[in-house]
Amino acid sequence: MRIFFKFKGKLGMCLSMKMHFGVGGSLMIQQFLEWLSSIGIPGLFVVMFLEGASLPFPGIIIVFSYGYIIAPGYIETIFIALGMSIFYSIASLIPYFIGLKLEEYLPTRLRKGIKKGISIFHRYGIWSIAISRPFGVGNYISYVAGISNVHLFKYFALTFLGIFPWSYLVIILGDYFHGNYEVLQQHLQSFSIYGYILIAVVVIITIFLFLRFNQRKKNSG
Secondary structure: OEEEEOOOOOOOEEEEOOOOOHHHHHHHHHHHHHHHHHHOHHHHHHHHHHHHOOOOOOHHHHHHHHHHHHOOOHHHHHHHHHHHHHHHHHHOHHHHHHHHHOHHHOOHHHHHHHHHHHHHHHHHHHHHHHHOOOOOHHHHHHHHHHHOOOOHHHHHHHHHHHHHHHHHHHHHHHHHOOOOHHHHHHHHHHOHHHHHHHHHHHHHHHHHHHHHHHHHHHHHO
């Protein structure tokens, strides 16, 4: 499937993506993407809002494409990522309050993902809200945080903390790879083992420092 964008004086961009939505779904997504690209950066914030609301939406592919469309510098990307993170964090309050108030009405299909989120939440505590944001399970963590009655301010702050670096990185990578998501996937597959090792090391160090800080705080108290 080929999607054509026009933005900021560029004649257009041709992006190949593998979609699994069928012919009708692909056409609808194409029309939606064309509308988003026509309204510029606000369209990017709309995408982040939909992603934060835990809707089944190919958010990372669209955000990645925007990185090439807007082609910002490193400093400008900071401010764009701030806006993206704010919209995402606000939208994430929707599944948070659904989990908080309407847990018993959640559909069975959603409960399966939530069950996985609960196991991660029990393992890493509230820090799983930040750590899981770049991954698919992060959407389920929003429901789990509500079900677990996590303090609203802590939830919002950790969500923002987790999604901001993701937002910045995806925009930068989108610009670097000229919006070609398939090329990015090929690179990730080539270096996936090293990437997973790096992520695991970062997570372990973060958890270790957090636990050590809490232990010192308890001992001093």
